[in-house]
Amino acid sequence: MRGKLFVVTVTLMLVASSATALHGRRSLPKSQTKTLVERLGYPRDAKLLIVHADDLGAAHSINSASIKALESGLVSSASIMVPCPWLPEIAAYARSHPEADFGLHLTLTSEWNLYRWGPVLGKELVPSLLDANGYLYPLENEAAAHMDIKEAEAEIRAQIARARTLGIQPTHLDSHMGTLYEGKTLFEMLVRVARDNKLPFRVSQEWFTRASFMPSLLGPDVVVLDRTISIEPNVAPEDWSKFYTNEIKSLRPGVTVMIVHLGFADEELKGMTSGHSNWGAEWRQRDFDFVTSEVFRKLLKENNVKLITWREIGKLVTVARP
Amino acid sequence: MRGKLFVVTVTLMLVASSATALHGRRSLPKSQTKTLVERLGYPRDAKLLIVHADDLGAAHSINSASIKALESGLVSSASIMVPCPWLPEIAAYARSHPEADFGLHLTLTSEWNLYRWGPVLGKELVPSLLDANGYLYPLENEAAAHMDIKEAEAEIRAQIARARTLGIQPTHLDSHMGTLYEGKTLFEMLVRVARDNKLPFRVSQEWFTRASFMPSLLGPDVVVLDRTISIEPNVAPEDWSKFYTNEIKSLRPGVTVMIVHLGFADEELKGMTSGHSNWGAEWRQRDFDFVTSEVFRKLLKENNVKLITWREIGKLVTVARP
Numbered sequence: 001m002r003g004k005l006f007v008v009t010v011t012l013m014l015v016a017s018s019a020t021a022l023h024g025r026r027s028l029p030k031s032q033t034k035t036l037v038e039r040l041g042y043p044r045d046a047k048l049l050i051v052h053a054d055d056l057g058a059a060h061s062i063n064s065a066s067i068k069a070l071e072s073g074l075v076s077s078a079s080i081m082v083p084c085p086w087l088p089e090i091a092a093y094a095r096s097h098p099e100a101d102f103g104l105h106l107t108l109t110s111e112w113n114l115y116r117w118g119p120v121l122g123k124e125l126v127p128s129l130l131d132a133n134g135y136l137y138p139l140e141n142e143a144a145a146h147m148d149i150k151e152a153e154a155e156i157r158a159q160i161a162r163a164r165t166l167g168i169q170p171t172h173l174d175s176h177m178g179t180l181y182e183g184k185t186l187f188e189m190l191v192r193v194a195r196d197n198k199l200p201f202r203v204s205q206e207w208f209t210r211a212s213f214m215p216s217l218l219g220p221d222v223v224v225l226d227r228t229i230s231i232e233p234n235v236a237p238e239d240w241s242k243f244y245t246n247e248i249k250s251l252r253p254g255v256t257v258m259i260v261h262l263g264f265a266d267e268e269l270k271g272m273t274s275g276h277s278n279w280g281a282e283w284r285q286r287d288f289d290f291v292t293s294e295v296f297r298k299l300l301k302e303n304n305v306k307l308i309t310w311r312e313i314g315k316l317v318t319v320a321r322p
Numbered sequence: 323m324r325g326k327l328f329v330v331t332v333t334l335m336l337v338a339s340s341a342t343a344l345h346g347r348r349s350l351p352k353s354q355t356k357t358l359v360e361r362l363g364y365p366r367d368a369k370l371l372i373v374h375a376d377d378l379g380a381a382h383s384i385n386s387a388s389i390k391a392l393e394s395g396l397v398s399s400a401s402i403m404v405p406c407p408w409l410p411e412i413a414a415y416a417r418s419h420p421e422a423d424f425g426l427h428l429t430l431t432s433e434w435n436l437y438r439w440g441p442v443l444g445k446e447l448v449p450s451l452l453d454a455n456g457y458l459y460p461l462e463n464e465a466a467a468h469m470d471i472k473e474a475e476a477e478i479r480a481q482i483a484r485a486r487t488l489g490i491q492p493t494h495l496d497s498h499m500g501t502l503y504e505g506k507t508l509f510e511m512l513v514r515v516a517r518d519n520k521l522p523f524r525v526s527q528e529w530f531t532r533a534s535f536m537p538s539l540l541g542p543d544v545v546v547l548d549r550t551i552s553i554e555p556n557v558a559p560e561d562w563s564k565f566y567t568n569e570i571k572s573l574r575p576g577v578t579v580m581i582v583h584l585g586f587a588d589e590e591l592k593g594m595t596s597g598h599s600n601w602g603a604e605w606r607q608r609d610f611d612f613v614t615s616e617v618f619r620k621l622l623k624e625n626n627v628k629l630i631t632w633r634e635i636g637k638l639v640t641v642a643r644p
Contacts, residue, residue: 060437060593085407088455089436089593114411115382120456122444133410133487134442165455268590271382271411 036226036255040312047305050225050257050313051291053078054105055176057087059115061269061281065262065288067093070100072292074300075260076307079105079174082159083117083136091166101309103172103199104163106156106190108143108179110136115272120158126151144182153189156180160197172310174202184213191217200313202257204228223316226254231287233278240286241295248299255308260287358548358577362634369627372547372579372635373613375400376427377498379409381437383591383603387584387610389415392422394614396622397582398629401427401496404481405439405458413488423631425494425521426485428478428512430465430501432458437594442480448473466504475511478502482519494632496524506535513539522635524579526550545638548576553609555600562608563617570621577630582609 037046053066057080067090069075080090080102094102108129110116116135119126123134128148130136137143163170173194175181180190194201204225208214218224235243247258263269263284273280290296300307359368375388379402389412391397402412402424416424430451432438438457441448445456450470452458459465485492495516497503502512516523526547530536540546557565569580585591585606595602612618622629 060590064589064593085437085439086593088438092436114414115407116410117407118440122446124444124446134484162456264589266590267386267586267588268382271386271408 035253036223037253039316040255040308042306045253047251047253047303048255048308049251049300049305050077050255050308050310051075052257052259052310053262054174054259055079055081055261056090056102056105057081057084059084059263059268059272060086060089061266061272062086062261062263062284063090063093065264065284069260069262069288069292074291074296074307075262076309077101077103077171079103079172080163080168080170081105081107081176082163083107083110083120085117087162087166091163091168094169095167098169101171101311102168103174103310104160104168104170105174105176106159106180107176108136108147108152108155109138109140109177111138111177111276112272113275119155120162121151121155126155128152129155140177140179140182143179144186149185149189152186153193156189156193160193170197170199171314172200172202173197181207181211184217187211187214188217191219191222195219195221198317200310200317202228204257221317223313225257225313227252227256229256229258231260237282237286241290241293244290244296245299248296248303248305251303251305255313260291262288262291264288357575358545359575361638362577362630364628367575369573369575369625370577370630371573371622371627372399372577372630372632373397374579374581375584376496376581377401377403377583378412378424378427379403379406381406381585381590381594382408382411383588383594384408384583384585384606385412385415387586387606391582391584391610391614396613396618396629397584398631399423399425399493401425401494402485402490402492403427403429403498404485405429405432405442407439409484410488413485413490416491417489420491423493423633424490425496425632426482426490426492427496427498428481428502429498430458430469430474430477431460431462431499433460433499433598434594435597441477442484443473443477448477450474451477462499462501462504465501466508471507471511474508475515478511478515482515492519492521493636494522494524495519503529503533506539509533509536510539513541513544517541517543520639522632522639524550526579543639545635547579547635549574549578551578551580553582559604559608563612563615566612566618567621570618570625570627573625573627577635582613584610584613586610 035044037048038044042048051074053069053075055062056066056078063086066078070078082104094100118135119129123130128146128151137146180186190201200223204227206227229247231243261279261284263281265281265285269281269284357366359370360366364370373396375391375397377384378388378400385408388400392400404426416422440457441451445452450468450473459468502508512523522545526549528549551569553565583601583606585603587603587607591603591606
C-alpha cells in the first residue's frame with residue numbers, strides 16, 4: 001500500500017481528537033459495542049500492533065528482506081502481489097511455512113519504469129486495466145480512471161484464485177497503492193470480494209474522515225482496524241528512526257497496523273526503483289533496518305505493545321460469517 | 323538459446339570434416355555460389371564472428387552485464403526476451419542506443435523455479451502455451467509437445483509487435499532454449515515469421531546434420547551461418563577460459579556465432595537460477611568475465627578474427643527480399 005490517501009490519513013491521525021470521536025462516525029452494530037481489542041480477547045487498554053510488510057512477490061530483494069524480517073519476529077504479517085514475477089518464490093515459502101501470516105496485496109498498478117508486470121487475466125479480457133504497452137497502469141488514479149469495474153473485479157478474483165492454486169492460503173486482503181480505496185465503486189468491490197472469500201481486509205477508522213463513502217458500505221461482519229501508521233515522503237531519511245519511535249511511544253490502545261516496505265538496497269532493487277526515491281531502494285533498506293533492530297524490539301517491550309497478526313482478525317470474520 | 327540441440331551441435335562441429343561437406347548437404351541456390359563471407363564483402367578466408375549475448379530482459383543482472391559487455395566492444399550483438407519483466411529496461415537502452423545490435427530471443431518457455439513469466443498475449447488466446455499455473459512451460463520439449471502452432475505463431479508475432487511498440491528495431495530473430503528448432507512445424511513457422519518481418523534468423527549449417535528437415539524449408543533468401551560456438555554443461559568451470567580459447571584458436575574461415583549468457587552472480591541472479599547450475603548465476607558470471615577480458619581481446623586480434631553484427635547479415639536479406 002502506498003499512495004496519496006495515506007499521506008492524508010497519517011496527517012488526520014495526528015489531528016483527530018480521539019479514536020472514539022472517529023469511531024462515533026459509524027452507526028455501530030451490536031456486535032461492535034465491545035471495542036476491537038476486547039472482541040479479540042484483550043483488555044480495553046491493550047495496544048495491539050500488526051507490523052505489516054507490503055509488496056511481497058515484486059522483487060527477490062523484497063522477498064528476501066521480508067522473509068528475514070518475518071523470521072526476526074518483529075514483523076508479524078505481510079501481503080503478496082500475485083501478478084509479479086517473483087510470486088513463485090514467495091508462494092514456495094508460504095507453502096513451507098503455513099504458520100506465516102500472508103495476505104494478498106491486490107494489484108492493479110505496475111509503477112516502476114524499467115521493470116513491469118501485467119494482469120493475471122489476459123489482456124483481451126481486461127483491456128481497461130492496461131496501458132498502451134500492455135502493462136497495468138503505473139498510477140492508482142490512472143488505473144481507477146480507466147478501469148471497467150467488472151474487469152477489475154474479474155482480475156482481483158483471478159489473483160486470489162492464482163494465489164490459492166500456488167498453495168497460498170491468504171489471511172487478509174489489501175490494495176497495492178490504495179487503488180481499491182480510490183472511490184466508492186472500487187471500495188464496494190473490495191468489500192464484496194472479501195466477503196465472498198470470507199476474508200478480512202485492510203480498512204481503518206481514521207480513513208472515514210476523508211473517505212466518507214466507506215462506513216455505509218461496511219456491514220456488521222466487517223472488522224475495522226483502529227488506525228494505520230505509514231511513513232511518508234515528508235519524513236527525512238535521517239528522521240526514520242525518530243518517526244517510528246514517536247509512533248510507538250504515542251501508540252494508543254486499540255489495533256494499529258504499521259505498514260512497512262522492506263527490501264535490500266541492492267542492484268536489483270536500485271534498478272527496479274530507479275528514478276523513484278519515494279518507496280525506493282534506500283527507503284526500503286531503512287524500513288528493514290528499523291523493523292529488525294533491537295531498538296524496535298525494546299520499544300515494543302517498554303511500551304507494552306503486543307504484536308498480532310491478521311489471523312486473529314480473521315477469526316472475528318469467521319464468527320460473524322460462519 | 324540453451325538446450326539439448328546445442329549439446330549435440332557442438333559435438334557435431336568437432337567431428338564434421340569440413341564446412342564445405344556440410345554446405346554440400348543443401349541444394350544451393352545461385353545467390354549462394356559465393357560463400358557467406360564473400361557475400362558480406364570479405365575475402366574467402368576471413369574469420370568473422372558474432373559474439374552474441376542471449377536472454378536480455380530476463381533480469382536486471384543480465385541486462386547490466388550484457389550492456390557492459392556490449393560497451394566493451396567484445397560482444398557485438400544480443401537478443402531480447404519480450405515477455406520478461408525487465409524488458410522495459412533494455413528497451414529504454416535500445417531506444418537511446420539505436421546503433422546497438424539487438425534481435426529478439428523469441429520466448430515460449432519460462433524455465434526458472436522461483437521467478438516466472440507468461441506470454442504477451444492473454445492466456446485466453448494462447449491456452450496451449452501455458453502450464454497449470456498460467457506461465458509458459460518450463461522446458462522447450464514440454465512447450466513444443468503442448469502447443470497449438472497457430473497460438474505459438476500469434477504469440478511470436480505479438481512479441482515482435484510489442485518490441486516495436488517499445489521502440490526496439492530488431493536486427494534478427496532467434497529462439498530461447500531452441501524451442502523453435504524443436505521440429506519441422508515450429509521451424510517452418512520461424513522461417514515464415516522471419517520472412518514476413520524481413521529479418522534474418524539464427525540458423526547454422528552444422529545443425530542440418532541433426533535437423534535434416536531444415537534445409538528444404540529454407541528459400542534462397544535465407545542466410546545460413548557457417549557455425550555456432552556454445553559452451554555446454556560438459557565443460558568444467560575451471561576449463562571455461564580454455565574452452566573459449568581453443569574455439570577461437572581453431573576458428574575456421576566463415577561466419578561463426580558464439581552464443582554467451584551474461585550476468586553478474588549477484589543475489590537476484592542467484593535467486594532466479596537457484597536449483598540450476600547449468601546456465602546459472604556462476605555460469606553467466608564466468609561467461610561475462612571471459613568475454614570482457616583482455617585475454618579474449620588479444621585472442622581475437624592474434625587469430626585475425628573480425629567481429630561483425632547481425633546488421634551486416636540483415637543487409638543480405640534486404641537485398642534478397644527488397
